[in-house]
Amino acid sequence: MAKQRKRQQKLKEQDTGNVTLKDGLNPEVLQKLKQTQYDLLEAEEQKKTAEKAKKLEEKKQRDKNKTFEELLNETPLNWKDYK
Template identity: 50%
Template sequence: MKKKKQNRQQPVKKEDKPATLGDLLNQDIMEKLKAQQKDLKEQEEQKKQAEIQRKKEEQRLREKNKSFEELLSESEMDWKKFK
């Protein structure tokens, strides 16, 4: 004897995707958050640029204040070649 298979219908869902944060918040709040995110990115970029500029200035001052001995030791020139 064969048993009859029971056909179960799955409930039909309109959306299979879970609700996102953007769906739950209203449009004004989303715009404010995106603007704030953009501002934070710009501030971070400005900080990076300032740090790069500071390091360049620090390197320039270090080079400027080197003694003759330091400059001579870093030089790749060999006086024996020019003898």
């Protein structure tokens, strides 16, 4: 009998422990939180896209301003073979 009571008490404690924050929140608040999460993810994605475009533009500018010597040094061809 004592073992059954202990088991029942443990089961009751486990059942009450399964209540989540989601269950206790107002549906309007939950919807607002989900919308905020979506907005933040979208803003982060836009920021990454803008950063990638900025890096690409900077690379183009660097390539545009390179000297002839820098361009020769970067080529994979061995110019000595063509002398």
